Amino acid sequence: MFHESDIVLKASHIVKQFPASGGRTLTACNDINLNVYKGKTLGIVGESGCGKSTFVRMVISMDKPTSGEILYHGKNLVELSKKETWENRQNMQMVFQDPLASFNPKMKIVDILTEPLLNYKRIKRSEKEAKARELLEMVNLPGEFIYRYPHNMSGGQRQRVSIARALSLEPEILVCDEATSALDVSVQESIIELLVRLQKEKNISMIFICHDLALIQSFAHQIAVMYLGNIVEVLPGNEVAHNSLHPYAQALLGAQFSIHMDPKTKIESIESEAPSPLDVPEGCPFQNRCEHCEERCKRERPVLTRVSEGHEVACHYVAGQMAQR
DSSP: OOOGGGEEEEEEEEEEEEEOGGGOEEEEEEEEEEEEETTOEEEEEOOTTSSHHHHHHHHTTSSOOSEEEEEETTEEGGGOOHHHHHHHTTTEEEEOSOHHHHSOTTSOHHHHHHHHHHHTTOSOGGGHHHHHHHHHHHTTOOGGGGGOOGGGSOHHHHHHHHHHHHHTTOOSEEEEESTTTTSOHHHHHHHHHHHHHHHHHHTOEEEEEESOHHHHTTTOSEEEEEETTEEEEEEEGGGHHHHOOSHHHHHHHHHOOOTTSOTTOOOOOOOSOOOOGGGOOSSOTTGGGOTTOOHHHHHSOOOOEEEETTEEEOOHHHHHHHHHO
8 A cells, every 4th residue: 555666755763852941852753754655645643742743844844853854755855955945845835723823814815825826936916816716616615705805704714725725836745734623523524525635636645633533544544643752653544443553542542532433332531641741751651641551661662663564553562462473
């Protein structure tokens, strides 16, 4: 399903650290290794503060990693000049959680949609209205919306405009950072269906950040589970429900709610709170919330280990179980 030749972006040993008070250091991303494949969706899931958004900000060159490489078709994005970074942004665009906050409230939709195209000299000013109507039709919105302001639209409509703007430059990679979490459940589904359709039509790659494992497993081709800056499991999206092995991934599945679930099914909460990112314990970062924690987990941090095709887990307990088979 995933071939080396189809990799369009490769993050290798990415570390991002921030200085904190008292001479301490906050490690937001700790040795992240992920691949983005042509025409596929990589979902990254985890609790708030686990480092998901920090990682994608580095992918689209809004931030630079402390160490590591981000290779886009073999070119290291970390080493690009300011001009090269600006040029490369045509290849990677982002859809934010709150489109209203990312739009200029004084600009009409026609200007919001065509500003990127004008910046990169892709169209002439005389072509603005026609291009804006075309982009709105692409995301199933009426062409006359080009004369509206963002505050005159619903949340779902604004997010469709945000998607249209991001795709106006025909990027190869679309990054969605919690793009549906602020929307009603019924609207979420229509936005996901739109993204899936556009991905097939344009053969674009997607990175989708989310904290809802039930949602992301419904459409992502590959899912990375992140906890306190560490990737703890990577597996195909269609295997999440039945083949997740890491205790944290299983805890996320047990804590999710669905209207289709058996009413007798008990929703399990995850025990205790995650430690502060400034005080991550030595060894496994999930140790204080894991029922399988043993002495080795407290002194040695597990690394991602292959358990099957496209499936890697960072867990001493899982490694021990696999060894006994």
